[in-house]
Amino acid sequence: xxxxxxxxxxxxxxxxxxxxxxxxxxxxxxxxxxxxxxxxxxxxxxxxxxxxxxxxxxxxxxxxxxxxxxxxxxxxxxxxxxxxxxxxxxxxxxxxxxxxxxxxxxxxxxxxxxxxxxxxxxxxxxxxxxxxxxxxxxxxxxxxxxxxxxxxxxxxxxxxxxxxxxxxxxxxxxxxxxxxxxxxxxxxxxxxxxxxxxxxxxxxxxxxxxxxxxxxxxxxxxxxxxxxxxxxxxxxxxxxxxxxxxxxxxxxxxxxxxxxxxxxxxxxxxxxxxxxxxxxxxxxxxxxxxxxxxxxxxxxxxxxxxxxxxxxxx
Numbered sequence: 001x002x003x004x005x006x007x008x009x010x011x012x013x014x015x016x017x018x019x020x021x022x023x024x025x026x027x028x029x030x031x032x033x034x035x036x037x038x039x040x041x042x043x044x045x046x047x048x049x050x051x052x053x054x055x056x057x058x059x060x061x062x063x064x065x066x067x068x069x070x071x072x073x074x075x076x077x078x079x080x081x082x083x084x085x086x087x088x089x090x091x092x093x094x095x096x097x098x099x100x101x102x103x104x105x106x107x108x109x110x111x112x113x114x115x116x117x118x119x120x121x122x123x124x125x126x127x128x129x130x131x132x133x134x135x136x137x138x139x140x141x142x143x144x145x146x147x148x149x150x151x152x153x154x155x156x157x158x159x160x161x162x163x164x165x166x167x168x169x170x171x172x173x174x175x176x177x178x179x180x181x182x183x184x185x186x187x188x189x190x191x192x193x194x195x196x197x198x199x200x201x202x203x204x205x206x207x208x209x210x211x212x213x214x215x216x217x218x219x220x221x222x223x224x225x226x227x228x229x230x231x232x233x234x235x236x237x238x239x240x241x242x243x244x245x246x247x248x249x250x251x252x253x254x255x256x257x258x259x260x261x262x263x264x265x266x267x268x269x270x271x272x273x274x275x276x277x278x279x280x281x282x283x284x285x286x287x288x289x290x291x292x293x294x295x296x297x298x299x300x301x302x303x304x305x306x307x308x309x310x311x312x313x314x
Contacts, residue, residue: 016244023241025256030234032260035108037226038100039269043219047210049226050100054093054203056227057235061196064236077193084186085194091179092198096231097206098168098175106165109262109273110152113281114169116258116288117145121177130185141291148283151276192239199231258285 043049065074081089102111120142127133149170183191207213215223265271273281 020241020244023237023244027234027238027241028257029260030230030237032257033264034099034226034230035103035112035261036264036268037222037230038103039108039265039271040222041219041226043215043223045211046101046104047206048213048215049223050097051203051206051210051213052215052220052223053100053227053231054096054199054206056224057096057232058196058199058203060228060232061192061199061236064232065192065196074193077190078197081190081193081197082186084182085190085197087182088179088191088194089197090201091175091182092195093202093205095172095175095179096198097202098172102165102168102172104165105162106169107262107271107273107277108265109271109277109281110166111169111172112258112261113152113277113284114149114166115173115176116281116284117149118173118176118180120145120288120291121173122180125177125181126185129181137294138291141287144287145284148280148287151280151283154276154280190239192236195235195239 038049041049062074065077069077099111120138123138124142152166262271262273266273
């Protein structure tokens with residue numbers, strides 16, 4: 001029986017990691033277009049948007065699973081999710097729903113920048129729920145992120161943006177932080193099947209709460225892009241690539257979504273972030289990037305599958 005040499009093993013690992021880097025970066029790029037697409041929609045009822053977006057995303061993800069794993073493999077993945085998968089799916093359902101609702105009340109920049117702190121919020125929740133050790137540098141970064149978010153949402157009290165919109169944005173961040181902690185704790189959870197379940201759950205809730213579901217032909221095309229491509233394709237790329245790269249590198253790549261999202265909306269729709277959003281976002285990014293840089297400086301530890309610790313798609 002032939003035995004692979006260490007050089008071949010290293011070459012395969014490097015090739016897989018490069019592929020993972022590309023896929024994670026592409027997922028962040030795809031997700032960053034969400035706010036710009038949503039601003040083109042003429043649908044007045046946000047729950048109608050949630051319904052169609054979730055429906056198109058669910059169709060895309062089911063198709064992706066069927067092509068990748070076949071009917072039997074897809075069914076096995078859903079059955080194997082268990083309670084952790086249901087929790088992760090419901091977190092995705094909550095976050096994707098709140099994203100659509102939030103951008104109806106506040107700026108895309110506020111939503112994106114508040115969510116930049118998800119990895120550090122996940123570290124805080126991990127310590128609270130499971131007593132996972134948190135270093136002093138991480139505690140300092142968490143404090144800085146919370147300060148940055150406080151600066152951003154302080155604009156709500158001055159009437160610059162809606163308090164409800166910022167509360168929904170914070171709910172998105174907390175939902176993804178919980179999903180990250182559960183995924184870290186139960187690494188056997190398959191992210192694709194979990195988020196597919198989440199899109200189905202969001203679709204059902206929106207169906208009960210929405211008004212008339214009829215939309216124009218142009219909006220149908222936009223909703224398809226918003227659901228199947230922005231949410232569904234982005235999640236498929238992320239789920240395929242994040243398991244191939246170290247968590248710290250994935251986190252760094254994930255910040256591209258938060259940077260590019262407000263830029264797309266500014267360039268296409270002229271939605272300029274407020275001064276408080278820029279100042280608070282700068283604090284959040286500085287804390288996040290310094291923390292990631294310090295993680296790079298540490299001795300690398302083997303990562304477990306399914307542990308990403310980065311902001312998830314909206």
